[in-house]
Amino acid sequence: MKKIITADNTESFLNLEVNETYHSQTGAVEEALKKYAEPCQIKERAKTGSIKILDMFFGLGYNSAMAIQVALESNPNCQIEVIGIEKDPEILAKIQEVNPPIAFFQYYKQLNKNHLELRQGKVIVKVLLGDVKDKVKELKNQEFDAIFYDPFSPKTSPEMWTRELFIEMYRVMKDSGVLATYTCARMARENMAAAGLVYDDGPIVGRRGPGTIARKWV
Ligand SMILES: C[S@@+](CC[C@H](N)C(=O)[O-])C[C@H]1O[C@@H](n2cnc3c(N)ncnc32)[C@H](O)[C@@H]1O
Known part of the structure; x- marks a missing residue:
């Protein structure tokens, strides 16, 4: 893994095995805000x-x-629960080496392979460490308001974009829930649709094509 600085001046890593970066090179932190938090209406949902x-x-x-x-x-009084799924303890260790301009990230520094949970005020973050195909089985039906779907690309990691995984996403999403991802790849969208999700273009950020947002057909 090699550290890189993306165009919004925030840090990411290049994964040398798949030869892909962990975030968009047009801006790692910008992507977190514009491709995930904003299209999933986190600001509005927090008011509930x-x-x-x-x-x-x-x-x-x-x-x-x-x-x-x-x-x-x-x-500020919002009760927030995050469940993360990740298989690689090495990338969790790299949290110590980055300092994105996100105030809450200071608490993420508590996370590592031996400490997979943090509590701060009314916020709980839990990381399920292991292969996604096993870990999704631990999630309950209709738990989530928002799903951030951020694997490596459909080109290098097609097994992360299957109908089977999107069926699990459908299962764990509330009826009012939303899923966001950075890509508009046809294969990803077709498998979302095959799982019963309805998709639309997400925002265009940087020079790349739109992301995708998906909801349940209810
Ligand atoms: C594009 S990166 C995610 C970047 C991340 N969202 C962030 O903000 O840093 C893709 C991640 O998927 C993880 N991954 C790859 N295969 C996986 C699998 N089978 N199960 C769970 N995680 C996996 C990789 O270790 C990597 O951290």
């Missing part, structure tokens, strides 16, 4: 008083740390 987020492919945790920050700015 509680919010539960699934941070799929947790990595350094930027996406959920940003969402917590946005939610607390919107409603």
